[in-house]
Amino acid sequence: MKIVSAYRLVTTIVATLAITAALVVTTGTAAAAAPCDYPAQKLDLTNWKVTLPTGSPGSPTEVKQPVLATYAVNPWFQVNHSCQGVQFRAPVNGVTTSGSSYSRSELREMTDNGTRQAAWSAIVGTHTLTFRLAFNRLPNGKPHVVGAQIHDGDDDVTTFRLQGSNLYLTKGNDSDYKLIASGYQLHTVFEGKFVVSGGQIRAYYNGALQATIGHTGPRNYFKAGAYTLANCGNSSPCSSSNYGQVSMYKLLITHS
Structure with a gap:
């Protein structure tokens, strides 16, 4: 036995x-x-919320903490296929906010563990956003997508915006303010950074200072993801197969 x-x-x-x-x-x-299940496993999303190109007209879907910690939705906001970053996708026919005619899959800076909207002064303290991203796809007709930006209480202040194969730093309504890189190829990863202090915004591309922009406004916050600057009025086909997409590999905010 x-x-x-x-x-x-x-x-x-x-x-x-x-x-x-x-x-x-x-x-x-x-x-x-396990780390491939949710975007919050790839990026620290403690103090962010995401706005998606879904929902009802003028009222897109928003996901905040604590739900955001275990949230993903295919294909708009999910870990990418390589399990290295987060995919943000916004189609030309997506739901938009009441103040824009373009859809987005985009993070908005929050504070207090995601419970309140961030709103900091450009003249008090130092505020830094460091990100690493790649543009994956641009919409037809108007191939323009924003990957990261500083916004104030009224409008965008400055953005990293890809227009075709040209990567620009924008300033207010000047979309061609500073040409950062020409001949940009989709899927090329780069690191960008905004540093705001003393009424100035310093913008960096792969470690090199690109421009210094004067800005003293209050109620500022960072945004990052895919903001597709095309819609059914200037891009065809008018369908979810026509979209802008960004993959985010690093996203870090510091305030001091």
Whole structure:
């Protein structure tokens, strides 16, 4: 009986090891698979909310904390296929906010663990947004997409905006204020940074200062993701197959 019991024990151990090995080969370890479920596993979204190109006219879907910590929606806001970053997609026929004719899949800076909207002064303290992203796709007709921006209480102050193959830093209504890079190829990852202090915005591209913009306004906040600057009136087809898309690989805010 002891020999039979020992044989059964050995057989069970061998079978268990074989199953475990098969799972590792086919699916990877549980630790490797889990971080691909939600964008908040790739980016620290504690003090952000996301606005999506879905919902009802003039009232797009917004997801805040704590729901945002375990939220994803295909294909608008999800971990990308490589499990390295977060995919933001906004189609030309997406739902828009009441103040814009363009749709977005975009994060908006919050504070107090995502419970209140951020609104900081450009003349008090130092406020920094560092991001690493790649533009993946542009809409037809008007191939313009914003990947990151500073907004105040009224409008965007400055943005990183891809127009065709030209990457610009904008200033207010001047969409061509500073040409950062020409010949940009889709899927090329770059690092950008805004540093705001003393009434000035310093904008960096891959570590190099690109421009210094004077700005003293209050109620400022950062935004990042895909803001597609095209709609059914200037881009065809008018469908979800026509969109702007950004992959975000790093997103870090500091205030001091």
